[in-house]
Amino acid sequence: MLSVEGLSVRFTDRFGAAMAVEDVSLSVERGEIHGLVGESGAGKSTIGAAIMGLLPAAGQVAAGRMTLGETDLRTLSPVAAHRLRGKRISMIFQDPQTSLNPLMTVEAQLIETILAHEEMTVEAARRRAIDLLEEIGIANAPARIRAYPHQFSGGMRQRVVIALALCSNPELIIADEPTTALDVAVQAQVLDLIRRLAKTRGVGFILITHDIGVIAQVSDRVTVLRDGRVMEQGPTPRVLGQPDHPYTKALMAAVPPLDRRLERFRLPRVPGEKMAQVEADKAREAEDWLMEETGSGPALDLSGITVRFRGERRGLFGPREDFTALDDVSLSVRAGTVMGLVGESGSGKSTLAKVIAALVQPAAGEMRLDGVALPPMRARRRADPSRRLVQMVFQDPYSSLNSRHRVLDVLSEPLWLYGLEPDAGRRDRLAHAMLALVGLPVAAADRYPHQFSGGQRQRIAVARALLSRPGLLLCDEPTSALDVSIQAQILNLLKDMQARFGLTTLFISHNLAVVRQMSDDIAVLKDGRLVETGRSEAFFAAPDATYSRDLLAQTPCTGQQF
Amino acid sequence: MVAYTAKRLIQSVFVMVAVAFLAFSLFAFVGDPVAQMTGVETSPEDRARLREELGLNDPVVVQFTRFTGDLLRGDFGYSFRTREPIGEMILSRLPATLELGTVALLISLVVGIPAGIYTALRPRGAISQSMLIGTLIGVSIPTFVIGILLIFLFGVKLGWLPTYGRGGTVEIGWWRSSLFTAQGWRSLILPAVTLGLFQLTLTMRLVRAQMMEVMRTDHIRFAIARGVPWRSIRYRHALSNTMIPVITIIGLQFGGVIAFSIVTESVFQWPGMGLLFLESIRFVDIPVMSVYLVVIAFFFVLINLAVDLLYVAIDPRLRVRESA
Numbered sequence: 001m002l003s004v005e006g007l008s009v010r011f012t013d014r015f016g017a018a019m020a021v022e023d024v025s026l027s028v029e030r031g032e033i034h035g036l037v038g039e040s041g042a043g044k045s046t047i048g049a050a051i052m053g054l055l056p057a058a059g060q061v062a063a064g065r066m067t068l069g070e071t072d073l074r075t076l077s078p079v080a081a082h083r084l085r086g087k088r089i090s091m092i093f094q095d096p097q098t099s100l101n102p103l104m105t106v107e108a109q110l111i112e113t114i115l116a117h118e119e120m121t122v123e124a125a126r127r128r129a130i131d132l133l134e135e136i137g138i139a140n141a142p143a144r145i146r147a148y149p150h151q152f153s154g155g156m157r158q159r160v161v162i163a164l165a166l167c168s169n170p171e172l173i174i175a176d177e178p179t180t181a182l183d184v185a186v187q188a189q190v191l192d193l194i195r196r197l198a199k200t201r202g203v204g205f206i207l208i209t210h211d212i213g214v215i216a217q218v219s220d221r222v223t224v225l226r227d228g229r230v231m232e233q234g235p236t237p238r239v240l241g242q243p244d245h246p247y248t249k250a251l252m253a254a255v256p257p258l259d260r261r262l263e264r265f266r267l268p269r270v271p272g273e274k275m276a277q278v279e280a281d282k283a284r285e286a287e288d289w290l291m292e293e294t295g296s297g298p299a300l301d302l303s304g305i306t307v308r309f310r311g312e313r314r315g316l317f318g319p320r321e322d323f324t325a326l327d328d329v330s331l332s333v334r335a336g337t338v339m340g341l342v343g344e345s346g347s348g349k350s351t352l353a354k355v356i357a358a359l360v361q362p363a364a365g366e367m368r369l370d371g372v373a374l375p376p377m378r379a380r381r382r383a384d385p386s387r388r389l390v391q392m393v394f395q396d397p398y399s400s401l402n403s404r405h406r407v408l409d410v411l412s413e414p415l416w417l418y419g420l421e422p423d424a425g426r427r428d429r430l431a432h433a434m435l436a437l438v439g440l441p442v443a444a445a446d447r448y449p450h451q452f453s454g455g456q457r458q459r460i461a462v463a464r465a466l467l468s469r470p471g472l473l474l475c476d477e478p479t480s481a482l483d484v485s486i487q488a489q490i491l492n493l494l495k496d497m498q499a500r501f502g503l504t505t506l507f508i509s510h511n512l513a514v515v516r517q518m519s520d521d522i523a524v525l526k527d528g529r530l531v532e533t534g535r536s537e538a539f540f541a542a543p544d545a546t547y548s549r550d551l552l553a554q555t556p557c558t559g560q561q562f
Numbered sequence: 563m564v565a566y567t568a569k570r571l572i573q574s575v576f577v578m579v580a581v582a583f584l585a586f587s588l589f590a591f592v593g594d595p596v597a598q599m600t601g602v603e604t605s606p607e608d609r610a611r612l613r614e615e616l617g618l619n620d621p622v623v624v625q626f627t628r629f630t631g632d633l634l635r636g637d638f639g640y641s642f643r644t645r646e647p648i649g650e651m652i653l654s655r656l657p658a659t660l661e662l663g664t665v666a667l668l669i670s671l672v673v674g675i676p677a678g679i680y681t682a683l684r685p686r687g688a689i690s691q692s693m694l695i696g697t698l699i700g701v702s703i704p705t706f707v708i709g710i711l712l713i714f715l716f717g718v719k720l721g722w723l724p725t726y727g728r729g730g731t732v733e734i735g736w737w738r739s740s741l742f743t744a745q746g747w748r749s750l751i752l753p754a755v756t757l758g759l760f761q762l763t764l765t766m767r768l769v770r771a772q773m774m775e776v777m778r779t780d781h782i783r784f785a786i787a788r789g790v791p792w793r794s795i796r797y798r799h800a801l802s803n804t805m806i807p808v809i810t811i812i813g814l815q816f817g818g819v820i821a822f823s824i825v826t827e828s829v830f831q832w833p834g835m836g837l838l839f840l841e842s843i844r845f846v847d848i849p850v851m852s853v854y855l856v857v858i859a860f861f862f863v864l865i866n867l868a869v870d871l872l873y874v875a876i877d878p879r880l881r882v883r884e885s886a
Contacts, residue, residue: 052787086789093787098780102879103802112798113788148878164788 001204002028002051002172007064009046009055009228020046020059021228028172028204033195035207035219035236037251039268039483043228044208048174051206052091053081068172087117090165094177096157100149106133106160107145110167117168129167136163137193154345155186162193172204179214183345183510184554191218210483212255213555216240224248246270254484258513258555261537264495265488265517282442286433287500290469296336296502297471298370298389300356303330305365307351307528325351326362327528333472333521335370336502340519340536342512342551348528349508353474356506357392369472388418391470393494395477397457401449407460408445411435414468430467438463438493455486462493466501473498473505480509491518512555516540524548566880570870574863579630581859585852586629592848598642633856643847651838651850652857657737658728659827659834663819665750666758671812674762678769683796685774697763709756709829716752724749726831753830757823761815768811773804806877813869817862 009021021043028034036044049055051066051073066073068088076084093099101109110129111122118125126145133141136159149157158178165173175194179187195218197203207219215222215236222239224231224247232245243249247270254268307326326348333339341349354360356367358377367374374386394400401410411431415421421430432442438459449457458478465473475494479487495518498505507518515522516536523533524545532545543549589595596609596618604612613619617628632639638648681690700708717725730745731738740746776782777800785795824836831837835854842850874880 054783054787082786082789082792084789085787090789091784091787093780093784095780099784101781101785101799101803103877104799105878112794113790116788116790116794150879161784164784168788 001030002068002206003066004047004051005065007047007050007066008062009043009050009059010062011059013058019062019228021050024064024223024225024228024230026223026230026233028206030171030204031198031202032221033198033205033207033219035209035215035222036225037209037212037215037222038225038231039210039251039485041227042225044210044225045176046228047225048091048176048206048208051172051174052085052089054085086113086168086170088170089172089174090168090170092158092161092165092173092175092178095181096154096161097181099161100157100164102149105146105148106152109164110145113164114167129163132163132167133160136160136166137189138163154182155189158182158186158190159193162190162197166197166201166203169201170203172206174206174208176208177210178207180209180211184512184551185344187214188217188554194218212240212252212484224251251484254488256511256513256517258516258540258552261516265491267488268485282436283433286430286437286466289430289433290466290501293469297473297504299335300331300333300472300504300506301366301368301371302332302352302356303366303368305329305331305352305355305367306363307348307355307360308363325528326355329365329525329528329530331523331530331533333504333506336504337520338498338505338507338518340515340522341506341508341525342510342515342522343525343531344510344551346527347525349510349525350476351528352525353392353476353506353508356472357390357474358387388414388420388468389471390474391465391468391472392474392476393458393461393465393478396481397454397461400461401457401464403449405448406445407435407447407449408432410449410460411445411464411467414464418468420467420469434463434467435460437466439489453486454482455489458482458486458490459493462490462497466497471504473503474508475505476508477510478507479514480511487514494518512540512552524551566874567871570867574867577863578856578860581856582630582633583626585855586626588855589629589848589852595848598846598848638853639849641842641847641850643842643845643850648850648853652835652853653736654738655833655835655838656857657739658832659820659823659836661739661741662750662753662757662823662827662832662834663816665754666819666823667761667812667816669754669758670761670765670815674765675769675808677762678766679773679796679801681766682770682773682777693766697766700759700763705756705760705825706829708759709753709826712752712756713829723752725752728833753826753832756829757819757826761819764815765808765812768808769804772807773800776800776803779803802876806873809872809876810869813865813872817858817865820861821858 004027005025007021007024008019010017011020024043024047026034026036036047038044046055046059049059050061053073053076055061061074064074068084071084071088073081073084100106107126107129110132111125114120114125114128115122130141130145133145138144138156138159144152149160152160162178178194179190182190191214194205194207198205207214209215219236221234222236223233224239224245226247231247232239232243239248240252243252247268250266250268250270254266256262256265305326306324306328309323309325329348329352331339331352341352343349351360355362355365355376356374358375358380361377365376367376369386369389375381375384380386405413408428408431411434412427415427415430421427432445435442435444440456440459440463444452444456444460449460452460462478478494479490482490491514494505494507497503507515509515509518519536521534522536522539524531524547526547531547532539532543534544539548540552543552595616596613600609600612617625620628636649638652640646641648641651644651677693681693684690713725716723727749728740728746729749730743730747731740732742732746733739740750782795782800785799790799822836823832823834824840826832827834827836828840835857838850839854841847842854
């Protein structure tokens with residue numbers, strides 16, 4: 001059906017031209033799911049955009065043939081290309097939060113799309129839209145169709161997006177990271193839906209992802225990409241079962257395994273490739289400085305933590321509908337160990353971290369750090385010693401650093417803020433040494449955060465946290481926005497730092513495989529309640545609660561089934 | 563929705579009380595009203611009697627309450643300068659300013675929004691570039707210079723339009739309007755263009771920047787990817803999302819147009835509130851100044867309230883939260 005041969009895409013900017021995709025060939029049959037997998041910068045999305053005819057202005061197809069059925073996609077006029085979009089090829093984007101127009105009802109968006117491609121009455125279009133929503137698994141579709149996008153949860157919203165892509169009966173759908181923004185349980189449902197649609201409706205899918213687990217779950221064929229070139233291509237069971245290319249092997253080995261614990265996360269590197277080395281001598285000063293504080297981090301005890309968020313009033317004098325985000329959570333993190341905190345999105349994981357960091361006021365409960373009471377948000381003074389002792393690494397490395405500060409200013413801030421180093425020269429030296437310690441070039445100090453990639457920024461965030469000489473590190477999904485190899489680098493860094501400086505760590509993630517690698521103990525949250533807690537190895541061997549077992553079963557993993 | 567409106571209303575009341583207090587302090591503490599009203603020949607006894615009669619010896623709280631009460635009853639007091647009731651003075655000047663401001667705002671919207679959309683959709687076109695440069699010049703020249711240039715060109719050189727005053731008015735009740743005769747429009751057009759020009763450039767640049775940003779968002783890219791007609795993408799999907807922040811600015815602008823029409827009114831000798839305010843300043847007519855302050859603040863509050871309610875009408879995320 002779709003056939004791409006020898007596709008090359010060139011990007012031109014004022015520094016010259018670069019090839020984003022080189023000589024890629026692939027084909028998709030009716031009802032087939034073709035996975036494109038690779039790290040960021042592999043050119044996966046560029047291939048999708050080239051097929052859609054939606055390359056950004058700087059990019060152009062330099063060579064190759066693309067045909068859909070009998071239609072040559074390269075020679076279409078802009079008008080014909082736009083008519084083809086939706087009618088024959090459609091697309092699903094990564095983030096369901098942003099891919100729907102917030103000001104129009106789902107009904108209006110669906111009907112508009114159907115009528116754009118087919119001659120029919122509004123009433124017939126509405127009936128088809130309702131049928132489609134029902135098929136896609138939205139309960140009470142005739143009523144829900146009148147809702148606005150923000151009235152759906154993340155998973156439901158992605159279903160609406162799929163319905164929109166599907167409503168004009170296209171032959172091919174390009175799904176660009178359709179589940180990356182969703183948590184495991186919802187991800188499994190959405191992937192099931194995609195597989196069902198391919199089978200029942202005969203729609204061909206191109207599934208773009210960096211998660212090889214997703215590929216293993218649903219795709220029929222897979223193309224492994226790196227730096228815009230095809231590394232390996234073939235039926236999924238063959239490619240993941242007996243990979244030929246060393247890069248495929250490396251990529252698979254880099255996925256953290258759920259069934260055992262490794263000492264270090266593996267990087268997807270082909271044997272023989274060189275790795276950036278930490279400049280040990282330059283990092284020495286920061287290391288010694290961190291070591292001055294002897295012993296391990298403090299033990300953290302939480303008892304009966306309850307958080308309620310104020311709801312909206314119903315009417316002018318109606319009662320408020322409060323939302324209980326955390327309900328009587330009691331938890332102990334042993335000194336110098338890593339506690340993994342898992343649960344679906346909305347389970348209250350991040351809220352708990354924010355309570356500890358004094359960013360959210362709990363309604364009830366007590367916190368103790370090494371037996372000393374830790375005051376909650378409103379009672380915690382600016383000068384409280386715990387402000388320095390408790391540090392946080394946030395999920396989004398793009399918004400957690402001040403974009404107007406140089407990296408040097410970002411890093412030296414904790415040193416003067418907490419009065420750790422009175423001497424300005426020494427502060428600068430420490431900031432430089434800390435950059436070396438987290439594996440960044442020392443010259444990075446004079447640049448601004450936006451000049452770094454996501455992974456590098458997360459390293460800066462870790463460095464900043466370490467420079468306040470913390471005892472307790474709160475890591476809130478530190479790598480869920482990053483792909484495998486960068487995730488491996490950051491997690492290895494965190495692991496090293498934790499082991500060397502004995503930090504007590506609360507590690508929040510929805511990825512159980514990652515948590516298994518990182519943590520000594522584990523706690524499972526569901527709807528604000530603690531479901532289970534215990535030693536990590538015992539938990540993964542035999543979880544107690546049914547919910548934990550479900551959670552484990554839903555985690556996609558690499559090719560073990562082949 | 564009801565709660566939202568009630569909340570906004572209560573906030574507005576607080577703003578008005580604060581402004582009323584400012585106006586009151588202007589009246590009560592800037593200079594001595596008795597000294598303003600009397601001459602050198604008034605005896606100290608008469609002054610004391612006047613002071614007692616006017617209630618100036620009462621505690622500040624009592625005076626302020628009386629001041630607010632009078633305002634609420636529509637009793638704005640008398641002008642020092644003309645001895646006329648201020649209420650009537652303002653009321654006779656208000657239509658002129660409101661009409662001038664509304665027409666200026668309409669000009670800025672009717673030209674500014676389409677121009678903003680055009681320059682956003684064709685950011686590199688020659689017409690877009692020249693429009694952007696043109697508006698940059700428009701922003702850089704002060705309002706009074708523009709007014710004088712327009713007078714020179716259309717009034718003096720070409721002789722097409724009158725250069726000052728407000729002709730051809732029709733009275734509808736107390737409202738003296740210039741919108742119903744050709745003569746009225748002829749004298750309105752120059753001051754309205756002068757006043758609206760600055761707002762126009764602002765609206766255009768704002769719409770352009772906002773629209774360009776919206777065109778880059780995921781939901782527009784998704785609409786393109788599913789082949790929604792371009793006309794709908796631009797004018798239904800993108801424009802509505804563009805207008806949310808733009809409405810706030812336009813609302814504030816309208817308040818500004820009314821409050822700061824002073825310069826334009828004085829250039830064109832337009833008999834509006836701005837001109838009245840200028841005359842009052844010249845004669846240190848404090849009661850008129852303080853009432854002017856209250857009236858302008860009232861318009862600001864009213865417009866902001868309307869903008870807030872408009873927001874709710876446009877953005878379903880604010881409207882239907884309770885049922886979510």
